Amino acid sequence: MIVPYGHVLVLAGIIFCLGLTCVVARRNLIMVLIGVEIMLNGAAVAFMGSGLLWQRLEGQAFVLFILGIAATEVSVGLALILHAYRRSGSVDPDTYSVLKG
Amino acid sequence: MNLYALMFYATAVLIIASTVLAVTRRQAVHSVVFLVVSFLGSAMLFYLLGSPFLAALQVIIYAGAVMVLFLFVIMMLKAEQGEEKGFAKRFWAPGVLAGFLFFAAACVAVFSDPSGTVPLKLNAVTPKEFGRFIFERYWLAVELISLLLFLGLVAGIHLGRDKGRGEEDPE
Amino acid sequence: MMLSFNQDLVLVFALLSVLPPLFSFGLIVVFLRSSPGLSSLVSISAVAVSLIGAVLLLLGFRRPVELSATWIVTGHLSFPFGFLLDPTSLLMLVLVAGISLLVQVYSVGYMAADPGYSRYFAFQSLFAWAMIALVLSSSLLQLYVFWELVGLSSYLLIGFWYEKFSATQAGKKAFVMTRVGDVALFMGLLLVLLHTGSLGIQEMNGSDMASRMSPDLLTLSALLIFGGVIGKSAQFPLLTWLPDAMEGPTPVSALLHSATMVAAGVYLLARLFPFLSHAEAAMTVFLTIGTITMVMASTMAMVEKDLKRIWAYSTVSQLGFMIMALGAGGFFEGTFHLTTHAVFKALLFLCSGVWIHLYGTNDVFAIGRRGARRLKAPMICIFLAAASLSGIAPLSGFFSKEAVMGALAGLDNPVWVAAGLLGVFLTAYYAFRALFILALPLKEEKGGGDEKPALFRTMVWPIIILSFFTVVLGWLEPFLEGFLVEDVNIRTNPHSWVVWASSGLAVLGVMVAWLEFGRKGSARIGFAERWAPVRELFAQRWYLDHAYELVLEYVVYRTFAALCSRNDQKVIDGGVDGLSRLTVAGGRVLSHLQSGALRYNVALPFVIVGIVVFCVLLV
Numbered sequence: 074m075i076v077p078y079g080h081v082l083v084l085a086g087i088i089f090c091l092g093l094t095c096v097v098a099r100r101n102l103i104m105v106l107i108g109v110e111i112m113l114n115g116a117a118v119a120f121m122g123s124g125l126l127w128q129r130l131e132g133q134a135f136v137l138f139i140l141g142i143a144a145t146e147v148s149v150g151l152a153l154i155l156h157a158y159r160r161s162g163s164v165d166p167d168t169y170s171v172l173k174g
Numbered sequence: 175m176n177l178y179a180l181m182f183y184a185t186a187v188l189i190i191a192s193t194v195l196a197v198t199r200r201q202a203v204h205s206v207v208f209l210v211v212s213f214l215g216s217a218m219l220f221y222l223l224g225s226p227f228l229a230a231l232q233v234i235i236y237a238g239a240v241m242v243l244f245l246f247v248i249m250m251l252k253a254e255q256g257e258e259k260g261f262a263k264r265f266w267a268p269g270v271l272a273g274f275l276f277f278a279a280a281c282v283a284v285f286s287d288p289s290g291t292v293p294l295k296l297n298a299v300t301p302k303e304f305g306r307f308i309f310e311r312y313w314l315a316v317e318l319i320s321l322l323l324f325l326g327l328v329a330g331i332h333l334g335r336d337k338g339r340g341e342e343d344p345e
Numbered sequence: 346m347m348l349s350f351n352q353d354l355v356l357v358f359a360l361l362s363v364l365p366p367l368f369s370f371g372l373i374v375v376f377l378r379s380s381p382g383l384s385s386l387v388s389i390s391a392v393a394v395s396l397i398g399a400v401l402l403l404l405g406f407r408r409p410v411e412l413s414a415t416w417i418v419t420g421h422l423s424f425p426f427g428f429l430l431d432p433t434s435l436l437m438l439v440l441v442a443g444i445s446l447l448v449q450v451y452s453v454g455y456m457a458a459d460p461g462y463s464r465y466f467a468f469q470s471l472f473a474w475a476m477i478a479l480v481l482s483s484s485l486l487q488l489y490v491f492w493e494l495v496g497l498s499s500y501l502l503i504g505f506w507y508e509k510f511s512a513t514q515a516g517k518k519a520f521v522m523t524r525v526g527d528v529a530l531f532m533g534l535l536l537v538l539l540h541t542g543s544l545g546i547q548e549m550n551g552s553d554m555a556s557r558m559s560p561d562l563l564t565l566s567a568l569l570i571f572g573g574v575i576g577k578s579a580q581f582p583l584l585t586w587l588p589d590a591m592e593g594p595t596p597v598s599a600l601l602h603s604a605t606m607v608a609a610g611v612y613l614l615a616r617l618f619p620f621l622s623h624a625e626a627a628m629t630v631f632l633t634i635g636t637i638t639m640v641m642a643s644t645m646a647m648v649e650k651d652l653k654r655i656w657a658y659s660t661v662s663q664l665g666f667m668i669m670a671l672g673a674g675g676f677f678e679g680t681f682h683l684t685t686h687a688v689f690k691a692l693l694f695l696c697s698g699v700w701i702h703l704y705g706t707n708d709v710f711a712i713g714r715r716g717a718r719r720l721k722a723p724m725i726c727i728f729l730a731a732a733s734l735s736g737i738a739p740l741s742g743f744f745s746k747e748a749v750m751g752a753l754a755g756l757d758n759p760v761w762v763a764a765g766l767l768g769v770f771l772t773a774y775y776a777f778r779a780l781f782i783l784a785l786p787l788k789e790e791k792g793g794g795d796e797k798p799a800l801f802r803t804m805v806w807p808i809i810i811l812s813f814f815t816v817v818l819g820w821l822e823p824f825l826e827g828f829l830v831e832d833v834n835i836r837t838n839p840h841s842w843v844v845w846a847s848s849g850l851a852v853l854g855v856m857v858a859w860l861e862f863g864r865k866g867s868a869r870i871g872f873a874e875r876w877a878p879v880r881e882l883f884a885q886r887w888y889l890d891h892a893y894e895l896v897l898e899y900v901v902y903r904t905f906a907a908l909c910s911r912n913d914q915k916v917i918d919g920g921v922d923g924l925s926r927l928t929v930a931g932g933r934v935l936s937h938l939q940s941g942a943l944r945y946n947v948a949l950p951f952v953i954v955g956i957v958v959f960c961v962l963l964v
């Protein structure tokens with residue numbers, strides 16, 4: 074017996090919401106991407122806890138996949154940031170307002 | 175309150191504290207470093223929750239490769255951008271609001287369900303069992319992940335090309 | 346002669362009395378607006394047909410008949426629509442149809458050059474239909490419908506010359522004041538309906554009504570119904586609309602505002618007489634109001650200079666007299682006076698109309714100066730009418746007045762008889778005051794010649810016919826009493842001193858008027874006009890209009906109207922405007938989401954999900 078299941082989910086939620094705050098509130102695209110990573114980490118914690126509750130290995134399998142996907146997504150995302158930075162000269166997401174209105 | 179519960183709460187405090195610090199730093203590099211600490215804590219959590227293999231993978235891939243990649247890109251863009259401009263309330267307000275609201279809803283959802291209070295049972299899985307499980311049941315997903323990594327590689331090369339050839343693109 | 350009809354024939358004649366004026370109204374309004382001659386022809390023939398039907402019904406009367414069909418059925422209530430043909434309604438029917446016919450013939454001459462000629466006859470037909478249907482109504486609900494229609498045609502006819510501002514104001518005033526009375530009437534109807542479940546007149550007059558409603562309820566509904574009578578018959582305190590209604594053409598004043606429409610109130614009381622006589626307290630109230638009105642209006646007529654207004658006040662006063670009779674329990678006396686009054690009051694107005702049409706002025710002194718006495722026929726007839734009004738024997742007014750005084754003398758309290766005698770004196774005084782001013786002016790203008798207005802014949806013959814009836818009607822009293830009241834033995838008046846007293850007072854009134862206005866070298870100032878406060882009191886209608894203006898100003902305009910308009914501005918308009926402002930502001934806030942910044946787009950789904958989960962889980 075470790076802890077009640079709800080506590081694990083609460084921890085996952087806290088991590089996820091911290092990541093959300095980071096995405097929304099920072100004015101540097103790289104920080105936004107870091108926030109996304111934090112959110113993914115929170116989801117992984119939730120999966121682990123659920124796998125342990127039901128004593129199934131699917132939870133852990135999915136954490137493996139999350140890891141892989143996070144790695145891919147970071148590399149593509151950073152490449153995109155570089156590209157965008159070279160075109161517009163700024164990494165502030167507020168300057169990318171072509172879709173305004 | 176036994177030993178494992180204590181370990182869980184200590185790890186949780188570590189993760190949360192370092193994540194908060196990571197989110198609120200002005201300098202991106204500081205943020206990345208704190209995030210590495212957070213991921214290490216996360217790895218310990220994974221071990222506690224029954225998967226030493228994934229704990230190791232978390233340290234190697236996430237903390238070791240992804241965060242290092244972040245550092246590289248930060249350093250590539252660092253010279254031109256400088257520090258971030260102020261932390262005004264109107265930037266943080268929607269984030270805090272969204273996070274808080276979402277978190278509150280999640281708590282209500284979790285604790286209104288009876289299974290939210292079921293205590294977890296300890297278990298641990300060796301890498302061998304885990305590998306057998308993965309390749310027997312979810313081999314297709316593994317193949318797709320590898321394909322995805324390949325795609326990521328191609329995209330990274332293409333997008334990250336230098337100015338000389340990238341500018342000819344009308345896009 | 347007694348003709349015998351079966352039920353179907355009675356129905357045919359009843360419809361023959363009611364429907365032709367309606368068709369005439371429709372025809373004139375739709376098709377005949379541009380041909381005046383044809384309009385008057387259609388209208389007059391319609392009323393003539395109604396009169397023929399009425400006379401036939403009267404001659405063929407055996408016993409009361411009610412013809413009805415079901416009109417509205419809701420739940421357990423059912424309202425019939427039909428005709429009740431009993432002595433009272435048939436008598437009134439003949440009266441209304443006859444006087445309408447005479448007035449319409451007169452109008453051919455009076456309204457000859459008027460551009461609204463067709464419209465006038467259309468409204469006259471409308472009025473004739475509404476009044477005839479009112480008289481024949483078999484249930485109070487139906488009567489109320491036609492009551493309102495009669496009020497509508499009165500409004501249309503008072504404001505006939507709508508280019509004159511005072512005429513439109515007078516029409517509005519008449520309508521609003523009678524409406525106040527009508528609200529009371531409707532409440533009385535509702536009370537009766539709620540407690541007995543039916544509004545049929547025969548049922549209400551039945552003997553079991555006293556057991557179905559408690560005495561207090563009876564009194565209350567009787568008083569409320571009387572409220573409608575106060576409005577329609579211009580009793581105190583709702584009497585000031587009638588003098589102002591003289592803005593309409595003179596034939597309209599003759600027909601509506603003396604003989605028929607204002608008599609509808611008295612007719613209602615006569616109709617419901619058995620019902621109302623169960624409520625003793627209400628009858629006393631009728632007596633009181635009638636008395637007050639009679640004396641008050643007589644004083645107002647004593648100082649008036651406008652000829653039509655004198656006769657208007659006289660109408661109010663005489664209606665009060667009739668209500669006194671009915672309040673004293675004298676059903677026949679009140680109805681008889683209603684009949685004779687209709688005839689001689691219409692005569693008074695029509696004769697005055699000849700001079701008003703000729704000289705274009707209403708002022709008594711001006712008409713007298715310009716030579717009213719030179720037109721012989723109107724002069725003789727108006728003399729007869731004024732004498733009948735004052736109750737000089739042997740004209741019809743004498744007989745009806747004596748009947749009413751007899752009924753009043755039969756009451757315990759002598760104050761009613763005393764008031765009646767005072768009223769008789771004042772009536773004779775003001776009537777002959779007007780007459781002497783007309784006939785014996787101080788200085789007559791020369792050079793007027795014997796000019797007669799165009800179409801004088803159409804104006805003279807109705808007058809002659811009416812004067813014939815004024816003279817003759819009194820002698821028909823026994824027949825009428827036998828007709829109207831069942832099982833009566835013609836009794837002699839037990840209070841014969843009243844006859845001598847009232848006749849003496851009438852003659853006294855004539856003599857006082859002669860002293861002050863008639864003889865050569867008289868000062869031409871009435872005894873009431875000598876003291877300025879008294880004269881002002883009478884001339885200003887006992888300051889009733891001022892009281893109304895005060896009530897309107899403070900109660901209606903400053904409080905209710907102000908509250909309602911403030912509610913309209915602040916609450917309703919403000920609410921709607923506030924809603925729109927809220928929407929615009931909301932849009933402005935939400936437009937920040939579309940500013941192209943990433944953070945709002947990312948935060949939004951999580952906020953929404955949070956809210957939805959909250960709602961789902963907490964509800």
